[in-house]
Amino acid sequence: MRETVAVQATIVGREWTAVFGAVMAEVAGCFPRRDSRLLAREMTQAMLMELERRNCWTLAEALGHGGPHRLQHFLSRGAWDHDAVRDRFAAWASGELADGEAVLVIDETGDEKASPDCVGAAHQYSGTLGGVGLCQVAVHLTYASPSGHALIDRELYLPAAWAGDEERRLLTRVPEEICFATKSQLAAAILARARHLGIRARWFAGDEVYGSRELRRTARTLGFDYALAVRADHTATTPAGHFTATVLAAQVPARSWMRMRTGHGLKGDRHYDWALIEIHSDDTPTGHDDSGHAFLVVRRHRYTRELSFYRCHSTTPVSLADLVHVICTRWKIEECFQGAKSLAGLDQGQVTCWNSWMRWSLISLIAAAILAITRARTQTTDTADTELVPASTRELLAVLRVTALPAPRRDLDHILHWSAWRRRHQHRAAQAHRRWNNLTAAAIS
Template identity: 55%
Template sequence: MTTFQETVAVEATIAERAWGRVFGAAMGAIADCFARREARGTAAELTTGLLLEVDTRNCWTLAEALGHPGPHRLQHLLSRARFDHELARDRIARLVIDELAGAEMVLVVDETGDAKSSTDCVGAGPQYSGALGGVGLCQVAVHLAAVTGTARVPLDRALYLPADWAADEERRMLAGVPEEVVFATKPQQAVTMVAAALAAGIQASSFAADEVYGGRELRREIRTLNLGYAVGVAATHPVTDGAGRPWRARQMLNKVPAEQWMRMATGHGSKGAREYDWAWLAVRADDTPDSQEPGTSVLVARRHRYTGELSYFRCWSPGPVALATVVEIICRRWKIEETFQLAKGHTGLDQGQVTCWNSWMRWSLFSLIATGVLALTLAAAGQETGAARPARLIPLTCPELVRLLRALVLPAPVRDRDHVLHWIAWRRRHQADATACRQRRHRLQDAP
């Protein structure tokens, strides 16, 4: 045990140093995106505050934990401060490029939903969300992440506006939605974010996503951007074999002999190595852009080793490719789910309680910056400590890194008696005012 504790102590020192360097680089990268020094300082406080040990994360709780007398500074930063959040996103992408230089990178897209109680929140409406397990009143956002063999870093996000919301001029005006923002499908938002990331200098070889992004138009656009892809498709997805015969994905994979299924480890979970059976067949590309070679187009199936459940993926590469390489790209898509868990559990991605466009864009940006700094810190620390780690000690994880940072680097939430009493009084007074305003509004609506 002493050896393990000494190893962890060394890792803690390395992680502390890496955090200071990466966090400083991130704040320096976005420094000139602010018009005033005060807003820049508040942004650093907010990014740090998102990682503090608090019950929930919003302007009220973070302001109390940071020692502010009220939430006004944080609210001003999110809603009214002169801050170019789009430029800040590009600067963070440049930081990711510098930190992960030379690593084989896959761009991964997925969406996640946040439950809401009112359609007054920008983009909120009855819609499907996997995070909610069905249809509910929620906001849905499409996210883009860069995934390497050692890191998964969020790069961008786009709030999905349902068609009725995007066409409602009154709600758009109240929420401050810019005029240039119009209705776009999730695949269209994904392509826009991927193109912006590549324009910012991200060096990626492939794109990965689930069934929502398996349509022909998106695949064609991804190929236009000179990326390979591995996207999920339904069992009924139409494909064409080499002889020109049409099939459904399920029917075509039934042709694979039992001995051609290959078992491969696809990562490690809390219960050990994940292993699935894999098979693939060549299919004709149906998404070749003009003046581009057909490349290598395959249909891949994944079978659960116990239940036999099948999943299907359509994959394309500009040149010959091995099944192990395709499987690696497919498996990297799962990493964005871990990124969502980290962002929601430790950096408040779904807890902001913001209602307007500017506030949502900025809250989500700072949450993704905090998540990205954690991921880059973990990757940097892992490079220094990987070879010296005992075999019976798993690699340092992001949740453990957060615990280390809270103990060694981050300021403790302010808990002195006078400050706590001040905030209890502040909250009760403002909640009373809100209740009175709500009751007055109800009376006015009920009046003849």
């Protein structure tokens, strides 16, 4: 068994090197200078190093730099096109995992912040925080296929008060063309970008935030079928009239519920009861005929009887099992969030400005996608006869930190240099804060 794991480790190291080289070659043309290309490579690798915390200081120290200034300049003012990198990366990553029945999953995640000075940071609701708190919220896109899944795009959400505050926009260098947009509008822009890039996917999935009629109409205009969660009071039209989702679920005969497996966990298979109700479409795009098939799918918990509702549309006939598969694929984005945050520092960047946030999040997404695609390439190894479950992304990274990734610099001279640098910087910052407090106190008196 140990020999099998050793062989798999060799394969993982080889595939990671190939995947890392491929994505760096794909985006190389977006960096006009050699030093920025090298920094992109170094920073992507450093995101995956074994560090307690990831920010410009810790990454620079791990890479052997004398200070964080090169990375800070790379993120905030470096002359490279992060939008072009985003597009090339998204097309490349989706191509690696390509499948005609793939699902594009939209969801937002929040990152807690200590200061309202960070771009987009405000007191707002975040499921990650479990309520309202000071955080940044960003809408993300995951490409999910039978081969694997990875985050490939994102947009930062600016609350209305934030987007309309000219002083804060100026301080955080928000581009003039960026204005307030709802999460659904950000999702529509991301979907349009994916279609423009030629990303192969049939389905679009999301939670209740993304079940609006406008976004559903946009999805159909772009040629996506969808399976989107809706609220219990969502109204749908049937041949018998207009009814809420709750009322329609109550009319489903007992024999029409189907128990289906919706996933597998450590404690065994997960089963729910499902029902399929045909409804009329209410989101036909202008100039399109009202073809296709619209459904309301109801999920019922086996024990609590709690109901969840999903509005679906397919251009071709589709079974309940197919729709359940798409609905359950939506949870892949939660796995992507967990991996990108815990393994690639998605939520750890201590950046305040627009460019810095865009670039930090992009490098993190690239690092996480390299891991995901490496795992997808190595999942063909047969472990059925070895009593081994397939290696998780975390397991792969543990191997890569020994076999393929450069080790963080840890020699004594370097550690002492950084200790002195941090203490000097913190001393100067404390002095500046005291001077500012004295000035403000004198002005008030």
